[in-house]
Amino acid sequence: MHQSSATTAASSSTGAVKRPPADPQGPVLELLRTFGVQGRGNYYDSKIRGKHLRLDNSKVPGSSAPARRGPAPTGRSAGRHKEAQSADQWAGFKYEDFAPLRELWATYIEDLQPGSGAQLAQALAMADLHGCTLEVVSARNPGCVRTRGTVLEETQRTFRVITADSRIK
The missing domain is CATH 2.30.30 (SH3 type barrels.)
Structure with missing residues (x-):
């Protein structure tokens, strides 16, 4: 035991041995496995390890729709508005x-x-x-x-x- 801990300490100080993921059954590795990412360990080390990942909805509710300015066009003005939009197309x-x-x-x-x-x-x-x-x-x-x-x-x-x-x- 004493010899293996000394070897681990020496290899970790040189950085030659990669650390295993903290939780091999964790949600991130499970997602990588689900989406078929090849080399999940390397991908995890290079792209994910040490970074904060937001797993909840990152958009603020209600901010996706731009604010309307004034009332919606009605009658003839609605027709002109629609016509102008289609002309841009x-x-x-x-x-x-x-x-x-x-x-x-x-x-x-x-x-x-x-x-x-x-x-x-x-x-x-x-x-x-x-x-x-x-x-x-x-x-x-x-x-x-x-x-x-x-x-x-x-x-x-x-x-x-x-x-x-x-x-x-």
Whole structure:
């Protein structure tokens, strides 16, 4: 016994022997084992030993949502607010970026093989128009008439298009 304690004391003073983890069945090593970390002992020594680990919720309750300023927009102002948010979503796109989408749509329509007359009207009414080139011939807003571009977004009553000069309308 005397010899082994002397050997342990000598090796610990040189730092050549690694200390075993304080609790080999502890929660941290159990988590490392659960997540399949290879070399748990080395990982524990290099990343975890001697550090404070918070195992509880580190966020302060109620601080995740930003503070609102004023009442929520209602009526027409709500529509404008929503429209402004969606416009930011499409910022930075170029007309040329959608060339593959236009080609894909042309292939899609060719594969549908619409007939003529009523069959063509039925096929176009049921077709997905994302990527088609669309020109506005009548609209409630006269500024939109003669707008021509690629359809980016299609809703029940509206289309969002990108024009050749890369403007989203």
